[in-house]
Amino acid sequence: MSSESSGGIILFTLPLIPHFSFIKPTRGKMKALLINCTLKKTPETSNTQALINKAVKILQKENVETEVLRLVDYDIKPGTSTNEGDGDEWPLILEKIKTCDIFIIGTPVWVGRLASTAQRIIERLDAIFHEEGFTNEENGQYFTYNKVAGCLVTGNEDGAHSCVAHVLWAMQEFGFTIPPNVNAYWVNKAGPGKSYIEAGGERYLYTDKTLYNTIYNLIFFANLLKQNPITTNLTKLAEMAKQESDSG
Amino acid sequence: MSSESSGGIILFTLPLIPHFSFIKPTRGKMKALLINCTLKKTPETSNTQALINKAVKILQKENVETEVLRLVDYDIKPGTSTNEGDGDEWPLILEKIKTCDIFIIGTPVWVGRLASTAQRIIERLDAIFHEEGFTNEENGQYFTYNKVAGCLVTGNEDGAHSCVAHVLWAMQEFGFTIPPNVNAYWVNKAGPGKSYIEAGGERYLYTDKTLYNTIYNLIFFANLLKQNPITTNLTKLAEMAKQESDSG
Amino acid sequence: MSSESSGGIILFTLPLIPHFSFIKPTRGKMKALLINCTLKKTPETSNTQALINKAVKILQKENVETEVLRLVDYDIKPGTSTNEGDGDEWPLILEKIKTCDIFIIGTPVWVGRLASTAQRIIERLDAIFHEEGFTNEENGQYFTYNKVAGCLVTGNEDGAHSCVAHVLWAMQEFGFTIPPNVNAYWVNKAGPGKSYIEAGGERYLYTDKTLYNTIYNLIFFANLLKQNPITTNLTKLAEMAKQESDSG
Amino acid sequence: MSSESSGGIILFTLPLIPHFSFIKPTRGKMKALLINCTLKKTPETSNTQALINKAVKILQKENVETEVLRLVDYDIKPGTSTNEGDGDEWPLILEKIKTCDIFIIGTPVWVGRLASTAQRIIERLDAIFHEEGFTNEENGQYFTYNKVAGCLVTGNEDGAHSCVAHVLWAMQEFGFTIPPNVNAYWVNKAGPGKSYIEAGGERYLYTDKTLYNTIYNLIFFANLLKQNPITTNLTKLAEMAKQESDSG
Numbered sequence: 001m002s003s004e005s006s007g008g009i010i011l012f013t014l015p016l017i018p019h020f021s022f023i024k025p026t027r028g029k030m031k032a033l034l035i036n037c038t039l040k041k042t043p044e045t046s047n048t049q050a051l052i053n054k055a056v057k058i059l060q061k062e063n064v065e066t067e068v069l070r071l072v073d074y075d076i077k078p079g080t081s082t083n084e085g086d087g088d089e090w091p092l093i094l095e096k097i098k099t100c101d102i103f104i105i106g107t108p109v110w111v112g113r114l115a116s117t118a119q120r121i122i123e124r125l126d127a128i129f130h131e132e133g134f135t136n137e138e139n140g141q142y143f144t145y146n147k148v149a150g151c152l153v154t155g156n157e158d159g160a161h162s163c164v165a166h167v168l169w170a171m172q173e174f175g176f177t178i179p180p181n182v183n184a185y186w187v188n189k190a191g192p193g194k195s196y197i198e199a200g201g202e203r204y205l206y207t208d209k210t211l212y213n214t215i216y217n218l219i220f221f222a223n224l225l226k227q228n229p230i231t232t233n234l235t236k237l238a239e240m241a242k243q244e245s246d247s248g
Numbered sequence: 249m250s251s252e253s254s255g256g257i258i259l260f261t262l263p264l265i266p267h268f269s270f271i272k273p274t275r276g277k278m279k280a281l282l283i284n285c286t287l288k289k290t291p292e293t294s295n296t297q298a299l300i301n302k303a304v305k306i307l308q309k310e311n312v313e314t315e316v317l318r319l320v321d322y323d324i325k326p327g328t329s330t331n332e333g334d335g336d337e338w339p340l341i342l343e344k345i346k347t348c349d350i351f352i353i354g355t356p357v358w359v360g361r362l363a364s365t366a367q368r369i370i371e372r373l374d375a376i377f378h379e380e381g382f383t384n385e386e387n388g389q390y391f392t393y394n395k396v397a398g399c400l401v402t403g404n405e406d407g408a409h410s411c412v413a414h415v416l417w418a419m420q421e422f423g424f425t426i427p428p429n430v431n432a433y434w435v436n437k438a439g440p441g442k443s444y445i446e447a448g449g450e451r452y453l454y455t456d457k458t459l460y461n462t463i464y465n466l467i468f469f470a471n472l473l474k475q476n477p478i479t480t481n482l483t484k485l486a487e488m489a490k491q492e493s494d495s496g
Numbered sequence: 497m498s499s500e501s502s503g504g505i506i507l508f509t510l511p512l513i514p515h516f517s518f519i520k521p522t523r524g525k526m527k528a529l530l531i532n533c534t535l536k537k538t539p540e541t542s543n544t545q546a547l548i549n550k551a552v553k554i555l556q557k558e559n560v561e562t563e564v565l566r567l568v569d570y571d572i573k574p575g576t577s578t579n580e581g582d583g584d585e586w587p588l589i590l591e592k593i594k595t596c597d598i599f600i601i602g603t604p605v606w607v608g609r610l611a612s613t614a615q616r617i618i619e620r621l622d623a624i625f626h627e628e629g630f631t632n633e634e635n636g637q638y639f640t641y642n643k644v645a646g647c648l649v650t651g652n653e654d655g656a657h658s659c660v661a662h663v664l665w666a667m668q669e670f671g672f673t674i675p676p677n678v679n680a681y682w683v684n685k686a687g688p689g690k691s692y693i694e695a696g697g698e699r700y701l702y703t704d705k706t707l708y709n710t711i712y713n714l715i716f717f718a719n720l721l722k723q724n725p726i727t728t729n730l731t732k733l734a735e736m737a738k739q740e741s742d743s744g
Numbered sequence: 745m746s747s748e749s750s751g752g753i754i755l756f757t758l759p760l761i762p763h764f765s766f767i768k769p770t771r772g773k774m775k776a777l778l779i780n781c782t783l784k785k786t787p788e789t790s791n792t793q794a795l796i797n798k799a800v801k802i803l804q805k806e807n808v809e810t811e812v813l814r815l816v817d818y819d820i821k822p823g824t825s826t827n828e829g830d831g832d833e834w835p836l837i838l839e840k841i842k843t844c845d846i847f848i849i850g851t852p853v854w855v856g857r858l859a860s861t862a863q864r865i866i867e868r869l870d871a872i873f874h875e876e877g878f879t880n881e882e883n884g885q886y887f888t889y890n891k892v893a894g895c896l897v898t899g900n901e902d903g904a905h906s907c908v909a910h911v912l913w914a915m916q917e918f919g920f921t922i923p924p925n926v927n928a929y930w931v932n933k934a935g936p937g938k939s940y941i942e943a944g945g946e947r948y949l950y951t952d953k954t955l956y957n958t959i960y961n962l963i964f965f966a967n968l969l970k971q972n973p974i975t976t977n978l979t980k981l982a983e984m985a986k987q988e989s990d991s992g
Contacts, residue, residue: 022387022479039574039619072574078535078613080606110576110619111666112905117574119612123535126607129688139270145428158931161856162906165417168426169409170607172416177469178426180393180478187902190930191950192625200494206935208489216480221425224476230428231270232464241456246448287822287867326783326816326861328854358824359870359914360657364863365822371783371854377936406683409608410658418855435654438682439702440873454687518883518975635766641924657913664916665909673965674912674922676889676974701989708981716976717921720968726924727766728964733956741949 022216030222032059033100034152035093036070037107037118046070047154047196048106051186051211054202055104055152058215067096071117080126090124097125101222102148103176105167109155109187114163122170140234144175146225150182150214154196160185177230179221184211270464278470280307281348282400283341284318285355285366294318295402295444296354299434299459302450303352303400306463315344319365328374338372345373349470350396351424353415357403357435362411370418388482392423394473398430398462402444408433425478427469432459516558516712526718528555529596530648531589532566533603533614542566543650543692544602547682547707550698551600551648554711563592567613576622586620593621597718598644599672601663605651605683610659618666636730640671642721646678646710650692656681673726675717680707766960774966776803777844778896779837780814781851781862790814791898791940795930795955796850798946799896802959803846811840815861824870834868841869845966846892847920849911853899853931858907866914884978888919890969894926894958898940904929921974923965928955 034055038046052068059066074093077084083091097103107118128134134143149171153160164183172178186196186207193199201207282303286294300316307314322341325332331339345351355366376382376390383390397419401408412431420426434444434455441447449455530551534542548564555562570589573580579587593599603614624630624638631638645667649656660679668674682692682703689695697703778799782790796812803810818837821828827835841847851862872878872886879886893915897904908927916922930940930951937943945951 022481022484039576078568078611080535110615111622111669112909113615113618113662115574116612116615116619119606119609119615122609123606123612142428158902158904158929159906160902160934161417162903165413165856166609168417168420169413172426172428172430173607175428177428178416178420180390180420180423180425182420185902186934189933190904190948191954203492203494204934205489205493205495206933208493209486210935212485212489213480213482216485217478220478220480224472228472228476230465230468232461232468233270234429234461236270237460237464238457241453241460244451245453245456246451247453287824320822326859328783358863358867359917360661361863361866361910363822364860364867367854367857367860367863370857371860374855406654406656406681407658408654408686410655413608414857421855433654434686437685437702438656438700439706452686454685458687516977516980518977518980638924661909661913664913664922665905668912668922668924668926671924673924674916676886676916676919676921677978678916696990699988699990701985701991704985704989705982708985709976709978712976712981713974716974720972724968724972726961726964728957728960729766730925730957732766733960734953737949737952737956740947741952742944742947743949 029063029065030101030219030226031065031067031099032102032104033096034066034068034104034106035121036068037105037115037121038070039072039108039115039117041072042070045197048108048152050197050202051152051154051184051207052106054208054211055215058212062219064102064219067100069093071121076120076124078120078123080123080130082127082131094124098143100147101226102150102218103171104150104152104218106152107163107167109153109157109159109163112159112162114166118163118167125174128174138235139232140238141230141232142175145230147176148179148182148218148221148225149176150179150218152183152211152214153185154201155187156193156195157187157191160187177221177225179217181210181213182217184214277311277313278349278467278474279313279315279347280350280352281344282314282316282352282354283369284316285353285363285369286318287320287356287363287365289320290318293445296356296400298445298450299400299402299432299455300352300354302456302459303463306460310467312350312467315348317341319369324368324372326368326371328371328378330375330379342372346391348395349474350398350466351419352398352400352466354400355411355415357401357405357407357411360407360410362414366411366415373422376422386483387480388486389478389480390423393478395424396427396430396466396469396473397424398427398466400431400459400462401433402449403435404441404443405435405439408435425469425473427465429458429461430465432462525559525561526597526715526722527561527563527595528598528600529592530562530564530600530602531617532564533601533611533617534566535568535604535611535613537568538566541693544604544648546693546698547648547650547680547703548600548602550704550707551711554708558715560598560715563596565589565592567617572616572620574616574619576619576626578623578627590620594639596643597722598646598714599667600646600648600714602648603659603663605649605653605655605659608655608658610662614659614663621670624670634731635728636734637726637728638671641726643672644675644678644714644717644721645672646675646714648679648707648710649681650697651683652689652691653683653687656683673717673721675713677706677709678713680710773807773809774845774963774970775809775811775843776846776848777840778810778812778848778850779865780812781849781859781865782814783816783852783859783861785816786814789941792850792852792896794941794946795896795898795928795951798952798955799848799959802956806963808846808963811844813837815865820864820868822864822867824867824874826871826875838868842887844891845970846894846962847915848894848896848962850896851907851911853897853901853903853907856903856906858910862907862911869918872918882979883976884982885974885976886919889974891920892923892926892962892965892969893920894923894962896927896955896958897929898945899931900937900939901931901935904931921965921969923961925954925957926961928958
């Protein structure tokens with residue numbers, strides 16, 4: 001972990017050393033935003049929060065600045081625009097997404113699917129596709145390019161994989177990069193049963209292992225993209241496509 | 249790696265210039281594998297093939313070596329192991345996946361979901377999780393690390409997004425990296441109707457634009473990972489997780 | 497508006513005759529509840545409303561009492577209980593569901609999935625599984641038994657089938673009966689484009705045909721179940737299951 | 745046609761007695777077809793088979809004629825027609841579906857989704873929509889009208905709900921009726937772990953309870969529809985729709 005060569009930048013400040021030697025130093029402190037899509041307001045106990053807390057601990061150990069919030073603590077109006085007015089607090093959240101490097105959606109499973117709150121985030125981000133101001137004028141990239149996304153899920157019963165699939169797909173569609181193995185989940189056996197905290201899920205090996213993989217892969221890619229921003233020029237590609245296509 | 253033909257540009261050595269200046273030179277020729285999951289054997293007309301052919305053209309323009317195959321032309325046994333015996337031709341396909349840098353699954357939509365053939369690829373890749381020989385001994389990474397994956401879909405009717413979500417999620421689970429905007433699809437309006445080729449979909453602007461984005465983002469990330477392999481040490485992380493977990 | 501004999505009953509009042517002779521007379525006027533899960537409050541233009549309006553017209557022609565509401569016009573708190581307090585208006589909606597015979601969820605597609613509002617209905621109905629008062633004391637049936645459910649979807653782009661699958665599955669899980677062919681949808685071709693109303697979808701044959709099938713199959717089954725309530729005794733079956741099972 | 749004792753009621757002809765008094769007598773013996781979509785050929789141990797076997801036991805107790813088969817024991821070609829030739833054995837399976845009253849698809853979960861074999865059944869049934877001979881000439885109903893469908897799922901890990909949702913949705917689309925609570929599943933906790941048989945799932949209360957509900961609701965509705973066939977006239981409805989629609 002040296003500091004002289006071209007890529008060579010000291011992570012954090014001396015004498016801090018990253019926890020794992022395989023984490024490359026980055027050019028500046030990274031920020032992670034973790035949104036908890038639990039249906040329960042602070043300070044109610046949230047199982048998803050417990051999993052998110054474990055993620056935060058790992059992120060902080062690697063000196064990543066973290067911010068965690070529960071979506072239901074905010075007044076997020078239904079809609080697909082940036083600001084639905086009438087006290088809509090989505091602009092606050094959107095600003096946080098814009099300034100993070102690592103975006104993690106944590107969601108409970110309800111009736112086999114991701115929470116309505118997680119879907120609301122996705123709906124509000126749809127503004128990327130139909131409003132101005134979300135794309136780089138030079139290369140047409142969405143503001144999400146060079147950011148990475150992952151997903152955490154808890155439930156007392158089946159459904160986590162379908163939550164992850166929808167979240168990661170949507171994030172990829174919005175322009176986030178999806179590193180390998182960036183989801184961790186915990187659910188109990190079939191049917192009603194104990195939830196994550198009550199069942200001792202916080203010490204469940206499989207979930208812990210995949211959580212570690214998730215966080216370290218997110219950090220690696222966030223670093224990598226900070227040092228090597230995506231160069232794809234979507235504006236030029238669109239021109240190219242137009243030459244071979246009929247309108248519409 | 250020649251330089252005469254129509255698309256013909258040498259990618260790396262001077263004074264060669266890549267087709268788009270935002271494509272970075274890489275350390276060796278890249279390979280893309282595109283599997284067509286159509287239910288129709290060669291040489292039957294396949295709409296998904298038509299979209300894949302467009303992808304190949306772009307890949308070749310950027311000097312990426314491409315291989316395309318239809319899964320139904322091979323005898324791929326049901327199962328989740330590497331070799332199901334009895335003439336199973338999956339080992340041939342698996343070898344191609346092992347040596348590619350860019351992996352693209354093209355699938356038709358049937359009754360709102362990806363083809364059974366696409367799901368069969370996913371089932372066979374499940375061996376990664378329960379057989380030996382798929383992980384790097386030093387760092388525990390699957391052989392898929394540093395490879396990128398994307399998805400192409402055609403259908404005459406609704407269902408493409410759910411195909412993409414399942415494919416990309418599964419690929420991420422298997423260890424592939426999912427760059428931003430790496431899917432392109434074409435479907436017609438609600439209900440039965442003309443398919444991609446017959447409807448002139450090959451000149452449909454939206455599909456063409458997203459196809460260009462898909463291919464160039466895949467190439468960018470394949471290059472990036474060739475030059476900066478993922479350093480995450482899954483073996484060490486597993487040890488870490490074990491310290492904080494109960495067995496099971 | 498009733499009649500005496502057990503089987504032999506006149507539908508509506510004379511001289512009314514059901515529009516189609518294949519609709520059987522029922523023992524009393526049926527009620528249909530249609531919830532529009534659009535993200536737009538009344539009186540904003542909602543494409544899903546336009547499709548729902550067509551459904552209402554058919555229902556009324558067959559003398560079914562209909563009620564239509566937009567979920568976003570109400571203050572429906574996040575949660576999974578019957579009453580989340582603090583002005584929660586879910587109890588009003590739940591009461592309407594309890595007294596309807598035919599329940600239709602209409603939802604737009606956003607980023608390939610059903611609206612957050614539709615998922616919120618599903619989350620709130622989850623109370624059926626963990627609160628008292630939702631099951632018949634004698635036979636253990638949920639209050640939803642003998643009610644039928646269907647689904648309508650509009651979107652400008654791909655995703656309707658996955659919305660329908662989730663809605664119908666969840667309704668089946670809650671105890672509704674799902675007759676054959678009880679969904680109708682309209683989406684445009686791949687990518688951004690005109691929505692239902694603007695594109696003239698209200699005169700789109702496929703959607704109209706499937707809408708007719710949806711409504712008449714819902715009416716047939718609602719009638720059938722009114723005259724032949726489900727006799728399955730879930731309480732007795734649970735005892736049976738217990739004899740063959742270990743606890744938990 | 746009633747009887748006194750708790751269990752004791754005559755089903756069809758003496759001396760048969762249905763197990764539960766809430767099962768109504770039917771006009772003839774009913775047939776149930778259960779297709780096991782395991783990836784393992786007979787006689788390999790299949791967890792899904794173990795769950796199916798329990799279903800069969802209940803069906804037989806109620807005097808329902810049952811037939812069980814594993815799809816992988818047959819040579820089912822990829823495609824969407826009734827007969828793909830070249831030794832295709834789908835016609836044999838289709839014939840069994842045509843003559844059953846109760847259709848149950850049992851599928852394992854692989855990587856969060858239903859098995860490729862289950863999707864293949866769905867693809868082959870798509871012929872209903874584009875081939876002749878599947879609809880009643882008088883009323884335009886598919887041959888599946890008046891048949892009921894349910895779904896059983898086993899997996900060692902998350903994904904059952906999404907399997908059920910896809911299967912039941914597709915069956916509804918093909919014309920089957922979906923009674924309430926007609927799915928039963930067993931999966932273990934998050935991550936790799938023991939499967940149904942090994943984990944003692946055959947004595948797991950939740951799965952057993954839902955299995956009983958599934959089977960008795962299927963029987964009730966199969967009986968109900970035998971005695972009260974669906975009267976919806978799809979041909980007349982299509983004409984109606986045409987009057988209000990533009991072609992296409």
